[in-house]
Amino acid sequence: MSGDLIIGGGGSTAVATAELFSRARDLAMIGVRLHDCLAELSAVDRGVTAGMLRDADAPLSAASAERDIRDAIATIGATRSRLEHLGTALELSAERYGEAEDALHRLGQQVAAGAGYLFGLALPTIALVLLPAAVGFLGGAASGYALLSAESRRALGAALPVWFRRNSRALSDPGVVEAVRLSVMSADDVGAGVLRIPPDLARLVGDEGLGLVGLGTSASVARGAAGRLGALRETGVTVERALPVVASPAVTFAERAARIPEGDAQVRIDRYRSAGEADRFEVYIGGTRDFSVVAGTEPWDMTSNVAGIAGQDAGSSRAVREAMAAAGVSAASPVVFTGYSQGGLVAAQIAASGDYNAGGLFTLGAPAAQVAVPTSVPWLAVEHTDDIVPALGGTWASADPVLARRELFAGAPVDTSVAFPAHQLSAYRQTAALVDASGEARVERTLGALNSPERGATVESTLYTATRVRP
Structure with a gap:
Protein backbone atom coordinates (compact mmCIF):
# COMPACT_ATOMS: atom_id res chain seq x y z
CA MET A 1 0.00 0.00 0.00
CA SER A 2 1.37 3.42 -0.93
CA GLY A 3 2.42 5.89 1.73
CA ASP A 4 0.55 9.01 2.78
CA LEU A 5 0.79 12.10 0.61
CA ILE A 6 2.92 14.71 2.40
CA ILE A 7 2.65 18.36 1.40
CA GLY A 8 5.05 21.16 2.28
CA GLY A 9 6.86 24.19 0.90
CA GLY A 10 5.27 26.99 -1.06
CA GLY A 11 6.43 29.70 1.33
CA SER A 12 5.18 27.90 4.45
CA THR A 13 7.04 25.90 7.10
CA ALA A 14 4.02 23.61 7.55
CA VAL A 15 4.69 20.04 6.43
CA ALA A 16 2.19 17.27 7.05
CA THR A 17 0.08 14.60 5.41
CA ALA A 18 -2.75 15.58 3.13
CA GLU A 19 -5.10 13.83 5.60
CA LEU A 20 -4.00 16.12 8.44
CA PHE A 21 -4.56 19.21 6.32
CA SER A 22 -7.94 17.79 5.31
CA ARG A 23 -8.91 17.29 8.97
CA ALA A 24 -7.83 20.84 9.78
CA ARG A 25 -9.97 22.09 6.91
CA ASP A 26 -12.94 20.04 8.16
CA LEU A 27 -12.55 21.53 11.64
CA ALA A 28 -12.54 25.01 10.16
CA MET A 29 -15.73 24.27 8.20
CA ILE A 30 -17.44 22.90 11.32
CA GLY A 31 -16.39 26.04 13.16
CA VAL A 32 -18.00 28.20 10.47
CA ARG A 33 -21.25 26.24 10.68
CA LEU A 34 -21.28 26.47 14.47
CA HIS A 35 -20.74 30.21 14.16
CA ASP A 36 -23.80 30.44 11.91
CA CYS A 37 -25.86 28.39 14.38
CA LEU A 38 -24.67 30.57 17.24
CA ALA A 39 -25.65 33.71 15.36
CA GLU A 40 -29.17 32.37 14.67
CA LEU A 41 -29.74 31.22 18.25
CA SER A 42 -28.41 34.50 19.62
CA ALA A 43 -30.80 36.41 17.36
CA VAL A 44 -33.71 34.31 18.65
CA ASP A 45 -32.56 34.78 22.22
CA ARG A 46 -32.37 38.55 21.79
CA GLY A 47 -35.75 38.68 20.06
CA VAL A 48 -37.61 36.77 22.78
CA THR A 49 -36.69 37.68 26.38
CA ALA A 50 -37.87 36.22 29.67
CA GLY A 51 -39.72 39.48 30.41
CA MET A 52 -41.63 39.27 27.16
CA LEU A 53 -42.67 35.71 27.97
CA ARG A 54 -44.01 36.80 31.41
CA ASP A 55 -45.89 39.75 29.96
CA ALA A 56 -47.46 37.47 27.37
CA ASP A 57 -48.38 34.94 30.07
CA ALA A 58 -46.57 32.29 27.98
CA PRO A 59 -46.71 28.64 29.09
CA LEU A 60 -43.88 27.13 31.13
CA SER A 61 -42.66 25.23 28.07
CA ALA A 62 -41.77 28.56 26.43
CA ALA A 63 -39.65 29.54 29.40
CA SER A 64 -38.01 26.11 29.32
CA ALA A 65 -37.25 26.63 25.62
CA GLU A 66 -35.65 29.96 26.47
CA ARG A 67 -33.36 28.25 28.97
CA ASP A 68 -32.54 25.51 26.43
CA ILE A 69 -31.56 28.14 23.87
CA ARG A 70 -29.18 29.76 26.33
CA ASP A 71 -27.72 26.38 27.26
CA ALA A 72 -27.26 25.61 23.56
CA ILE A 73 -25.53 28.96 23.04
CA ALA A 74 -23.12 28.18 25.87
CA THR A 75 -22.46 24.65 24.58
CA ILE A 76 -21.86 25.83 21.01
CA GLY A 77 -19.52 28.58 22.25
CA ALA A 78 -17.50 26.07 24.27
CA THR A 79 -17.36 23.65 21.32
CA ARG A 80 -16.18 26.40 19.00
CA SER A 81 -13.42 27.27 21.45
CA ARG A 82 -12.28 23.63 21.62
CA LEU A 83 -12.32 23.36 17.83
CA GLU A 84 -10.21 26.50 17.51
CA HIS A 85 -7.68 25.11 19.99
CA LEU A 86 -7.58 21.77 18.15
CA GLY A 87 -7.17 23.47 14.77
CA THR A 88 -4.36 25.61 16.15
CA ALA A 89 -2.69 22.50 17.58
CA LEU A 90 -2.86 20.78 14.19
CA GLU A 91 -1.34 23.80 12.46
CA LEU A 92 1.42 24.06 15.05
CA SER A 93 2.22 20.36 14.74
CA ALA A 94 2.55 20.75 10.95
CA GLU A 95 4.83 23.76 11.38
CA ARG A 96 6.99 22.06 14.01
CA TYR A 97 7.27 18.95 11.82
CA GLY A 98 8.33 21.11 8.90
CA GLU A 99 10.91 22.96 10.97
CA ALA A 100 12.33 19.69 12.32
CA GLU A 101 12.47 18.16 8.83
CA ASP A 102 14.22 21.25 7.46
CA ALA A 103 16.75 21.19 10.31
CA ARG A 228 37.33 13.28 -23.83
CA LEU A 229 36.12 9.72 -24.33
CA GLY A 230 33.49 10.72 -26.86
CA ALA A 231 30.57 10.58 -24.40
CA LEU A 232 28.04 13.23 -23.32
CA ARG A 233 28.76 15.40 -26.36
CA GLU A 234 25.98 17.71 -27.47
CA THR A 235 24.78 18.00 -31.07
CA GLY A 236 22.32 20.07 -33.02
CA VAL A 237 18.61 19.19 -33.05
CA THR A 238 15.75 19.37 -35.52
CA VAL A 239 12.04 19.48 -34.66
CA GLU A 240 9.13 18.13 -36.69
CA ARG A 241 5.55 19.23 -36.10
CA ALA A 242 2.51 16.97 -36.34
CA LEU A 243 -0.90 18.15 -37.51
CA PRO A 244 -2.80 19.96 -34.72
CA VAL A 245 -5.96 18.45 -33.26
CA VAL A 246 -8.82 19.89 -31.22
CA ALA A 247 -8.58 19.20 -27.48
CA SER A 248 -10.30 20.18 -24.24
CA PRO A 249 -8.84 22.44 -21.54
CA ALA A 250 -6.78 20.85 -18.78
CA VAL A 251 -8.08 21.98 -15.37
CA THR A 252 -6.54 19.52 -12.86
CA PHE A 253 -3.06 18.27 -12.11
CA ALA A 254 -4.09 14.75 -13.11
CA GLU A 255 -5.30 15.98 -16.50
CA ARG A 256 -1.99 17.76 -17.05
CA ALA A 257 -0.03 14.64 -16.07
CA ALA A 258 -2.10 12.62 -18.55
CA ARG A 259 -1.03 14.94 -21.39
CA ILE A 260 2.71 14.41 -20.94
CA PRO A 261 3.74 12.78 -24.22
CA GLU A 262 5.11 9.27 -24.56
CA GLY A 263 6.28 7.39 -27.64
CA ASP A 264 8.11 9.20 -30.44
CA ALA A 265 6.94 12.74 -29.69
CA GLN A 266 8.63 14.42 -26.73
CA VAL A 267 6.71 17.71 -26.60
CA ARG A 268 3.03 18.63 -26.69
CA ILE A 269 1.86 22.24 -26.90
CA ASP A 270 -1.78 23.25 -26.35
CA ARG A 271 -2.81 26.64 -27.68
CA TYR A 272 -5.79 28.31 -26.00
CA ARG A 273 -7.73 30.78 -28.14
CA SER A 274 -10.38 33.01 -26.60
CA ALA A 275 -12.19 35.98 -28.17
CA GLY A 276 -10.73 39.28 -27.06
CA GLU A 277 -7.84 37.62 -25.19
CA ALA A 278 -4.23 36.94 -26.11
CA ASP A 279 -3.54 33.30 -26.92
CA ARG A 280 -2.05 31.36 -24.03
CA PHE A 281 -0.13 28.09 -24.15
CA GLU A 282 0.51 24.98 -22.08
CA VAL A 283 3.72 23.08 -22.80
CA TYR A 284 4.04 19.39 -21.84
CA ILE A 285 7.51 17.81 -21.87
CA GLY A 286 8.27 14.10 -21.63
CA GLY A 287 11.05 12.24 -19.83
CA THR A 288 14.30 10.54 -20.81
CA ARG A 289 13.99 8.10 -23.74
CA ASP A 290 17.61 6.98 -24.24
CA PHE A 291 20.00 6.02 -21.41
CA SER A 292 23.07 5.86 -23.62
CA VAL A 293 25.93 8.21 -22.69
CA VAL A 294 26.84 8.57 -26.37
CA ALA A 295 24.59 10.92 -28.32
CA GLY A 296 22.59 9.15 -30.99
CA THR A 297 19.43 10.47 -32.63
CA GLU A 298 17.39 10.97 -29.41
CA PRO A 299 17.79 14.38 -27.68
CA TRP A 300 16.07 13.14 -24.51
CA ASP A 301 19.16 11.14 -23.49
CA MET A 302 21.86 11.09 -20.81
CA THR A 303 23.82 13.77 -22.65
CA SER A 304 20.94 16.20 -22.18
CA ASN A 305 20.42 15.00 -18.61
CA VAL A 306 23.98 15.80 -17.54
CA ALA A 307 24.07 19.04 -19.53
CA GLY A 308 20.81 20.11 -17.91
CA ILE A 309 21.98 19.37 -14.36
CA ALA A 310 25.18 21.23 -15.17
CA GLY A 311 23.06 24.22 -16.20
CA GLN A 312 24.42 24.08 -19.74
CA ASP A 313 22.79 24.08 -23.17
CA ALA A 314 21.01 20.71 -23.46
CA GLY A 315 19.67 19.36 -26.73
CA SER A 316 16.27 18.65 -25.18
CA SER A 317 16.00 22.25 -23.95
CA ARG A 318 16.86 23.64 -27.38
CA ALA A 319 14.27 21.32 -28.93
CA VAL A 320 11.54 22.59 -26.59
CA ARG A 321 12.39 26.19 -27.40
CA GLU A 322 12.26 25.43 -31.12
CA ALA A 323 8.88 23.73 -30.68
CA MET A 324 7.58 26.74 -28.74
CA ALA A 325 8.73 29.08 -31.51
CA ALA A 326 7.00 26.90 -34.12
CA ALA A 327 3.81 26.97 -32.03
CA GLY A 328 3.80 30.75 -31.94
CA VAL A 329 4.90 31.25 -28.33
CA SER A 330 6.46 34.68 -27.92
CA ALA A 331 8.19 36.30 -24.96
CA ALA A 332 4.87 37.91 -24.01
CA SER A 333 2.64 34.85 -24.42
CA PRO A 334 1.23 33.49 -21.15
CA VAL A 335 2.57 29.93 -20.86
CA VAL A 336 2.29 27.13 -18.31
CA PHE A 337 4.88 24.34 -18.22
CA THR A 338 4.35 20.70 -17.23
CA GLY A 339 7.26 18.26 -17.29
CA TYR A 340 8.13 14.76 -16.15
CA SER A 341 11.65 13.55 -15.28
CA GLN A 342 14.13 15.23 -17.65
CA GLY A 343 11.16 17.12 -19.05
CA GLY A 344 10.53 18.59 -15.61
CA LEU A 345 14.14 19.77 -15.41
CA VAL A 346 13.81 21.40 -18.83
CA ALA A 347 10.46 22.96 -17.88
CA ALA A 348 11.89 24.42 -14.66
CA GLN A 349 14.94 25.85 -16.42
CA ILE A 350 12.90 27.48 -19.19
CA ALA A 351 10.41 28.87 -16.66
CA ALA A 352 13.31 30.25 -14.61
CA SER A 353 15.10 31.74 -17.61
CA GLY A 354 12.97 34.89 -17.76
CA ASP A 355 12.73 34.50 -21.54
CA TYR A 356 9.00 33.72 -21.38
CA ASN A 357 5.89 34.89 -19.54
CA ALA A 358 5.75 31.83 -17.28
CA GLY A 359 2.39 31.63 -15.53
CA GLY A 360 2.94 28.34 -13.73
CA LEU A 361 4.99 25.17 -13.46
CA PHE A 362 4.10 21.56 -12.65
CA THR A 363 6.85 18.93 -12.42
CA LEU A 364 6.78 15.21 -11.65
CA GLY A 365 9.84 13.16 -10.65
CA ALA A 366 12.18 15.88 -11.94
CA PRO A 367 15.82 16.40 -10.84
CA ALA A 368 15.11 20.12 -10.66
CA ALA A 369 15.75 20.97 -7.01
CA GLN A 370 18.74 23.18 -7.86
CA VAL A 371 16.87 25.29 -10.43
CA ALA A 372 16.27 28.79 -9.05
CA VAL A 373 12.70 29.32 -10.24
CA PRO A 374 11.43 32.74 -9.09
CA THR A 375 8.78 32.66 -6.37
CA SER A 376 6.56 34.69 -8.71
CA VAL A 377 6.10 31.52 -10.79
CA PRO A 378 3.59 29.19 -9.04
CA TRP A 379 5.18 25.74 -8.90
CA LEU A 380 3.94 22.36 -7.71
CA ALA A 381 6.57 19.60 -7.63
CA VAL A 382 5.65 15.94 -7.10
CA GLU A 383 8.26 13.45 -5.88
CA HIS A 384 8.24 9.82 -4.75
CA THR A 385 10.61 9.41 -1.81
CA ASP A 386 11.65 6.01 -3.18
CA ASP A 387 12.45 7.43 -6.63
CA ILE A 388 16.20 7.92 -7.15
CA VAL A 389 15.85 10.19 -10.22
CA PRO A 390 14.73 13.43 -8.49
CA ALA A 391 17.42 12.78 -5.85
CA LEU A 392 20.02 13.25 -8.60
CA GLY A 393 18.96 16.90 -8.66
CA GLY A 394 20.15 17.42 -5.08
CA THR A 395 18.36 19.16 -2.24
CA TRP A 396 15.74 21.89 -2.44
CA ALA A 397 18.08 24.79 -1.73
CA SER A 398 17.46 27.06 -4.71
CA ALA A 399 13.65 27.09 -4.88
CA ASP A 400 10.61 26.62 -2.69
CA PRO A 401 7.78 25.01 -4.67
CA VAL A 402 4.72 23.43 -3.14
CA LEU A 403 6.23 19.96 -2.70
CA ALA A 404 3.97 16.89 -2.67
CA ARG A 405 5.72 13.64 -1.73
CA ARG A 406 4.83 10.05 -0.97
CA GLU A 407 6.57 6.69 -0.75
CA LEU A 408 5.16 4.71 -3.64
CA PHE A 409 6.01 1.23 -2.36
CA ALA A 410 5.43 1.78 1.36
CA GLY A 411 4.37 -1.61 2.73
CA ALA A 412 4.23 -3.13 -0.76
CA PRO A 413 6.71 -5.21 -2.79
CA VAL A 414 8.86 -3.26 -5.24
CA ASP A 415 8.13 -3.89 -8.91
CA THR A 416 11.31 -5.41 -10.40
CA SER A 417 9.96 -5.76 -13.94
CA VAL A 418 11.02 -2.22 -14.88
CA ALA A 419 14.00 0.03 -14.22
CA PHE A 420 13.28 2.78 -11.70
CA PRO A 421 9.85 1.42 -10.68
CA ALA A 422 9.02 4.42 -8.47
CA HIS A 423 9.84 6.70 -11.39
CA GLN A 424 7.23 5.36 -13.80
CA LEU A 425 5.01 8.02 -15.34
CA SER A 426 1.92 5.91 -14.67
CA ALA A 427 2.70 6.00 -10.93
CA TYR A 428 3.19 9.76 -10.98
CA ARG A 429 -0.14 10.16 -12.75
CA GLN A 430 -1.79 8.31 -9.85
CA THR A 431 -0.05 10.60 -7.36
CA ALA A 432 -1.21 13.65 -9.32
CA ALA A 433 -4.80 12.48 -8.80
CA LEU A 434 -4.13 12.21 -5.04
CA VAL A 435 -2.78 15.75 -5.08
CA ASP A 436 -5.99 16.96 -6.71
CA ALA A 437 -8.07 15.13 -4.10
CA SER A 438 -6.08 16.58 -1.17
CA GLY A 439 -7.79 19.98 -1.38
CA GLU A 440 -4.84 21.49 0.55
CA ALA A 441 -4.82 25.29 0.44
CA ARG A 442 -1.39 25.67 -1.20
CA VAL A 443 -2.28 23.03 -3.79
CA GLU A 444 -5.55 24.80 -4.58
CA ARG A 445 -3.85 28.21 -4.91
CA THR A 446 -1.24 26.80 -7.30
CA LEU A 447 -3.86 25.04 -9.41
CA GLY A 448 -5.91 28.23 -9.56
CA ALA A 449 -2.87 30.12 -10.83
CA LEU A 450 -2.24 27.52 -13.55
CA ASN A 451 -5.84 27.62 -14.76
CA SER A 452 -6.79 30.60 -16.87
CA PRO A 453 -10.04 32.39 -15.98
CA GLU A 454 -11.23 32.72 -19.59
CA ARG A 455 -14.40 30.92 -20.64
CA GLY A 456 -15.25 29.30 -23.93
CA ALA A 457 -11.65 28.91 -25.08
CA THR A 458 -10.88 26.58 -27.97
CA VAL A 459 -7.83 24.38 -27.58
CA GLU A 460 -5.53 23.33 -30.42
CA SER A 461 -3.04 20.59 -29.48
CA THR A 462 0.15 19.80 -31.42
CA LEU A 463 2.84 17.15 -30.91
CA TYR A 464 6.50 17.80 -31.71
CA THR A 465 9.20 15.21 -32.36
CA ALA A 466 12.85 16.21 -31.98
CA THR A 467 15.87 14.45 -33.47
CA ARG A 468 19.56 14.97 -32.94
CA VAL A 469 21.65 16.01 -35.94
CA ARG A 470 24.46 13.46 -36.20
CA PRO A 471 27.93 15.08 -36.25
Missing part, protein backbone atom coordinates in the same frame (compact mmCIF):
# COMPACT_ATOMS: atom_id res chain seq x y z
CA LEU A 104 17.46 17.49 9.70
CA HIS A 105 17.98 18.12 5.99
CA ARG A 106 20.41 20.96 6.71
CA LEU A 107 22.27 18.83 9.24
CA GLY A 108 22.44 15.90 6.83
CA GLN A 109 23.84 18.11 4.09
CA GLN A 110 26.45 19.59 6.44
CA VAL A 111 27.54 16.13 7.60
CA ALA A 112 27.69 14.86 4.02
CA ALA A 113 29.72 17.92 2.99
CA GLY A 114 32.18 17.36 5.82
CA ALA A 115 32.52 13.67 5.02
CA GLY A 116 33.02 14.48 1.35
CA TYR A 117 35.73 17.01 2.17
CA LEU A 118 37.58 14.51 4.39
CA PHE A 119 37.30 11.86 1.69
CA GLY A 120 38.75 14.35 -0.81
CA LEU A 121 41.67 15.05 1.54
CA ALA A 122 42.40 11.34 1.84
CA LEU A 123 41.78 10.53 -1.81
CA PRO A 124 45.34 11.24 -3.05
CA THR A 125 46.73 8.85 -0.41
CA ILE A 126 44.14 6.22 -1.25
CA ALA A 127 44.84 6.68 -4.94
CA LEU A 128 48.57 6.32 -4.38
CA VAL A 129 48.07 3.00 -2.63
CA LEU A 130 45.69 1.74 -5.28
CA LEU A 131 47.43 3.47 -8.19
CA PRO A 132 48.95 0.41 -9.92
CA ALA A 133 45.67 -1.52 -9.92
CA ALA A 134 43.63 1.58 -10.73
CA VAL A 135 45.81 2.57 -13.67
CA GLY A 136 45.64 -0.92 -15.10
CA PHE A 137 41.89 -1.20 -14.70
CA LEU A 138 40.98 2.30 -15.83
CA GLY A 139 43.49 2.26 -18.67
CA GLY A 140 42.15 -1.01 -19.94
CA ALA A 141 38.56 0.16 -19.59
CA ALA A 142 39.26 3.46 -21.34
CA SER A 143 41.17 1.77 -24.15
CA GLY A 144 38.44 -0.79 -24.60
CA TYR A 145 35.75 1.88 -24.62
CA ALA A 146 37.71 3.99 -27.11
CA LEU A 147 38.03 1.01 -29.46
CA LEU A 148 34.29 0.35 -29.45
CA SER A 149 32.23 1.49 -32.39
CA ALA A 150 29.55 4.14 -31.87
CA GLU A 151 26.87 1.45 -32.06
CA SER A 152 28.65 -0.67 -29.44
CA ARG A 153 28.95 2.32 -27.13
CA ARG A 154 25.25 2.99 -27.44
CA ALA A 155 24.56 -0.71 -26.75
CA LEU A 156 26.69 -0.44 -23.60
CA GLY A 157 24.67 2.56 -22.48
CA ALA A 158 21.45 0.71 -23.27
CA ALA A 159 22.53 -2.02 -20.83
CA LEU A 160 22.22 0.41 -17.94
CA PRO A 161 18.42 -0.01 -17.59
CA VAL A 162 18.93 -3.78 -17.27
CA TRP A 163 21.30 -3.27 -14.36
CA PHE A 164 18.92 -0.81 -12.69
CA ARG A 165 16.02 -3.23 -13.13
CA ARG A 166 17.94 -6.03 -11.45
CA ASN A 167 18.80 -3.74 -8.54
CA SER A 168 15.50 -1.85 -8.39
CA ARG A 169 14.59 -3.15 -4.93
CA ALA A 170 17.69 -1.73 -3.25
CA LEU A 171 17.66 1.46 -5.30
CA SER A 172 14.01 2.10 -4.33
CA ASP A 173 14.75 2.25 -0.62
CA PRO A 174 14.02 5.78 0.68
CA GLY A 175 17.21 5.67 2.75
CA VAL A 176 19.29 4.89 -0.33
CA VAL A 177 17.50 7.65 -2.26
CA GLU A 178 18.28 10.21 0.45
CA ALA A 179 21.90 9.01 0.58
CA VAL A 180 22.18 9.55 -3.18
CA ARG A 181 20.69 13.05 -2.81
CA LEU A 182 23.27 14.00 -0.17
CA SER A 183 26.10 12.33 -2.10
CA VAL A 184 25.53 14.33 -5.27
CA MET A 185 25.37 17.49 -3.18
CA SER A 186 28.75 16.71 -1.58
CA ALA A 187 30.59 15.96 -4.85
CA ASP A 188 31.97 19.52 -4.92
CA ASP A 189 33.21 19.08 -1.35
CA VAL A 190 35.21 16.03 -2.43
CA GLY A 191 36.83 18.21 -5.09
CA ALA A 192 37.56 20.92 -2.54
CA GLY A 193 39.29 18.35 -0.34
CA VAL A 194 41.39 17.04 -3.23
CA LEU A 195 42.48 20.60 -4.07
CA ARG A 196 43.28 21.29 -0.39
CA ILE A 197 41.00 24.33 -0.30
CA PRO A 198 40.68 25.58 3.30
CA PRO A 199 37.50 24.14 4.90
CA ASP A 200 36.02 27.55 5.76
CA LEU A 201 36.50 28.76 2.19
CA ALA A 202 35.04 25.52 0.82
CA ARG A 203 31.92 25.99 2.96
CA LEU A 204 31.66 29.65 1.96
CA VAL A 205 31.67 29.04 -1.80
CA GLY A 206 29.80 25.70 -1.65
CA ASP A 207 26.12 24.75 -1.34
CA GLU A 208 26.11 25.53 2.39
CA GLY A 209 27.35 29.08 1.72
CA LEU A 210 27.19 31.33 -1.33
CA GLY A 211 26.47 28.47 -3.73
CA LEU A 212 29.17 29.56 -6.19
CA VAL A 213 30.08 25.92 -6.74
CA GLY A 214 27.89 22.89 -6.27
CA LEU A 215 26.07 20.16 -8.11
CA GLY A 216 26.19 22.05 -11.41
CA THR A 217 29.96 22.41 -11.11
CA SER A 218 30.37 18.70 -10.43
CA ALA A 219 28.18 17.81 -13.41
CA SER A 220 30.20 20.15 -15.63
CA VAL A 221 33.45 18.47 -14.59
CA ALA A 222 31.96 15.01 -15.22
CA ARG A 223 30.69 16.11 -18.61
CA GLY A 224 34.10 17.52 -19.58
CA ALA A 225 35.87 14.33 -18.55
CA ALA A 226 33.38 12.13 -20.41
CA GLY A 227 33.69 14.31 -23.49
